[in-house]
Amino acid sequence: xxxxxxxxxxxxxxxxxxxxxxxxxxxxxxxxxxxxxxxxxxxxxxxxxxxxxxxxxxxxxxxxxxxxxxxxxxxxxxxxxxxxxxxxxxxxxxxxxxxxxxxxxxxxxxxxxxxxxxxxxxxxxxxxxxxxxxxxxxxxxxxxxxxxxxxxxxxxxxxxxxxxxxxxxxxxxxxx
Amino acid sequence: xxxxxxxxxxxxxxxxxxxxxxxxxxxxxxxxxxxxxxxxxxxxxxxxxxxxxxxxxxxxxxxxxxxxxxxxxxxxxxxxxxxxxxxxxxxxxxxxxxxxxxxxxxxxxxxxxxxxxxxxxxxxxxxxxxxxxxxxxxxxxxxxxxxxxxxxxxxxxxxxxxxxxxxxxxxxxxxxxxxxxxxxxxxxxxxxxxxxxxxxxxxxxxxxxxxxxxxxxxxxxxxxxxxxxxxxxxxxxxxxxxxxxxxxxxxxxxxxxxxxxxxxxxxxxxxxxxxxxxxxxxxxxxxxxxxxxxxxxxxxxxxxxxxxxxxxxxxxxxxxxxxxxxxxxxxxxxxxxxxxxxxxxxxxxxxxxxxxxxxxxxxxxxxxxxxxxxxxxxxxxxxxxxxxxxxxxxxxxxxxxxxxxxxxxxxxxxxxxxxxxxxxx
Numbered sequence: 001x002x003x004x005x006x007x008x009x010x011x012x013x014x015x016x017x018x019x020x021x022x023x024x025x026x027x028x029x030x031x032x033x034x035x036x037x038x039x040x041x042x043x044x045x046x047x048x049x050x051x052x053x054x055x056x057x058x059x060x061x062x063x064x065x066x067x068x069x070x071x072x073x074x075x076x077x078x079x080x081x082x083x084x085x086x087x088x089x090x091x092x093x094x095x096x097x098x099x100x101x102x103x104x105x106x107x108x109x110x111x112x113x114x115x116x117x118x119x120x121x122x123x124x125x126x127x128x129x130x131x132x133x134x135x136x137x138x139x140x141x142x143x144x145x146x147x148x149x150x151x152x153x154x155x156x157x158x159x160x161x162x163x164x165x166x167x168x169x170x171x172x173x174x175x176x
Numbered sequence: 177x178x179x180x181x182x183x184x185x186x187x188x189x190x191x192x193x194x195x196x197x198x199x200x201x202x203x204x205x206x207x208x209x210x211x212x213x214x215x216x217x218x219x220x221x222x223x224x225x226x227x228x229x230x231x232x233x234x235x236x237x238x239x240x241x242x243x244x245x246x247x248x249x250x251x252x253x254x255x256x257x258x259x260x261x262x263x264x265x266x267x268x269x270x271x272x273x274x275x276x277x278x279x280x281x282x283x284x285x286x287x288x289x290x291x292x293x294x295x296x297x298x299x300x301x302x303x304x305x306x307x308x309x310x311x312x313x314x315x316x317x318x319x320x321x322x323x324x325x326x327x328x329x330x331x332x333x334x335x336x337x338x339x340x341x342x343x344x345x346x347x348x349x350x351x352x353x354x355x356x357x358x359x360x361x362x363x364x365x366x367x368x369x370x371x372x373x374x375x376x377x378x379x380x381x382x383x384x385x386x387x388x389x390x391x392x393x394x395x396x397x398x399x400x401x402x403x404x405x406x407x408x409x410x411x412x413x414x415x416x417x418x419x420x421x422x423x424x425x426x427x428x429x430x431x432x433x434x435x436x437x438x439x440x441x442x443x444x445x446x447x448x449x450x451x452x453x454x455x456x457x458x459x460x461x462x463x464x465x466x467x468x469x470x471x472x473x474x475x476x477x478x479x480x481x482x483x484x485x486x487x488x489x490x491x492x493x494x495x496x497x498x499x500x501x502x503x504x505x506x507x508x509x510x511x512x513x514x515x516x517x518x519x520x521x522x523x524x525x526x527x528x529x530x531x532x533x534x535x536x537x538x539x540x541x542x543x544x545x546x547x548x549x550x551x552x553x554x555x556x557x558x559x560x561x562x563x564x565x566x567x568x569x570x571x572x573x574x575x576x577x578x579x580x581x582x583x584x585x586x587x588x589x590x591x592x593x594x595x596x597x598x599x600x601x
Contacts (some may be wrong), residue, residue, distance in 0.1 A: 002420055018401075035467070051469055054349065064390075075480070075501075075502070103390075110545075110581065111525065111545065112502065112518075112520065112525060112547075113416040113461065113474070113481075113505045113518060113545065113547060113548070114371055114505040114548065114591075114592070115371075115372060115374070115430075115460055115461045115504075115505070116458070116461060116474055116481055116504045116505070117417040117457075117461055117476075117501075118385075118414055118417070118430075118437070119414075119416070119417075119430065119436075119437035119458040119460040120458065122413060122414045122432050122436070122437050122458075123436060123437070123458055125413075126413075126432075126435075126436065141278070143412060143413065144413055144432075145390075145391040145392075145413055146391070146413070146414040146416075147369075147391075147415055148371075148416075150369035150371065150387060151369070151387075156564050165588070176390060
């Protein structure tokens with residue numbers, strides 16, 4: 001969507017440039033020559049901010065909803081306090097958009113049993129869901145699933161990566 | 177002691193299936209190895225590959241035997257009357273294998289062999305097989321099983337099969353291969369992870385977990401079928417950790433349909449679902465005892481993942497492991513006497529064996545990331561996932577911890593091994 005918006009802007013710029021040279025012969029009817037290079041209004045209006053897109057809070061980095069991940073300590077699945085505002089914002093959004101669905105994917109680092117890590121990742125995702133429901137989401141809006149250690153975001157075998165991989169991701173309908 | 181035993185060279189000649197090959201490295205040696213001489217079978221050059229070479233490799237790989245050099249024997253004997261026992265005595269062989277191969281009029285082959293006791297100068301046993309060209313490897317493994325059983329008193333596992341998952345690039349593949357890693361066949365290929373393969377007790381079906389729908393879903397696939405069937409468990413959340421009941425009719429698995437990961441029992445087609453555990457903690461990794469009466473599993477109900485045991489019908493579990501804060505992946509030996517599991521010790525994940533009667537624990541490996549143990553059906557070897565230079569490999573250790581093997585494929589991650597059952601003859 002961001003790209004689409006940019007290309008609209010680009011089109012507007014191109015149009016603007018093309019029409020800037022004031023070589024247009026003055027039209028006799030246009031009395032107030034105050035706004036000579038005004039592009040035809042129908043085209044000029046189109047690139048006006050497509051408000052629905054720009055104000056989508058899920059895409060807005062300032063809305064508190066742009067962040068989607070919660071990170072964990074080794075072996076742990078409790079949501080740390082620092083993630084409360086994030087989950088509050090998403091819970092509120094889900095409460096205000098009852099038609100929205102969310103998939104919470106729990107992840108683990110590569111160490112230990114793959115099967116236990118499925119359960120641990122599930123527990124992480126459930127913890128996020130529980131908090132979202134406390135913040136206003138309904139039970140049926142959020143499905144917690146586990147990817148265990150199977151889908152690492154970072155693939156090096158060191159804590160720098162492992163801490164990135166101990167994570168829950170919140171994905172809205174259409175994003176997965 | 178460290179021997180390098182590579183099958184790659186042999187396989188270049190054989191050039192069977194086009195899959196990347198498993199190479200096997202043997203580390204350490206067994207005690208009291210039985211010295212055996214395997215003579216080339218008379219006429220075996222008519223076969224597409226040397227049958228005695230495979231027999232010899234099987235015996236060596238088991239670490240229960242020492243194969244004796246057999247060069248310079250001319251003519252080769254195929255009957256007991258042609259054997260010079262004094263010669264084999266001086267070569268320090270306890271047992272001698274002789275045989276012959278013939279082409280039958282219908283294009284198949286007949287291979288017959290005899291196992292001889294050198295000190296007693298007598299036949300221990302002998303078998304004749306009728307086979308097609310495609311059955312040379314299987315016949316060799318059966319001959320090796322026969323020799324193993326006669327000389328050790330235990331059943332051999334050379335003709336059994338193993339399953340494992342290979343990750344190559346972004347592709348996951350579930351494969352089934354001979355116990356020596358050769359003759360690999362693809363069961364399932366996917367761009368999403370595959371895990372937890374589990375052989376049905378009769379060896380014709382495989383349960384596994386696939387992420388093809390973006391989350392773990394449980395399947396049971398008939399190995400003779402070419403198509404993936406409908407899932408047996410696809411409930412809300414995650415569906416994982418299948419384990420067969422010894423009767424082959426029921427499956428324990430872990431579902432989150434009612435909340436956290438809990439253990440359920442279902443029919444092999446997913447029907448008749450019953451919940452077995454009722455905790456608010458993680459309960460996972462069920463594994464049936466061979467008598468089908470109990471289930472071992474992993475739970476963090478005590479604050480850290482530990483191994484518990486409960487009746488196969490559910491009920492109050494008893495805690496089994498107490499040392500350390502991470503004991504997972506319980507697997508019971510086929511005789512029900514030993515529990516293999518993975519323990520985290522100072523950040524390293526090691527394979528442990530607990531004698532279930534005395535509760536004595538022995539570390540079998542000193543790896544960094546050892547996982548997913550699986551007993552051979554005779555209980556002598558435990559196959560597990562390990563890593564070598566940050567690449568997933570399979571490894572095997574004798575159940576007494578004395579010798580180890582490493583099986584790897586170049587440029588691929590190999591993981592999630594599961595050793596199949598004995599198959600009927």
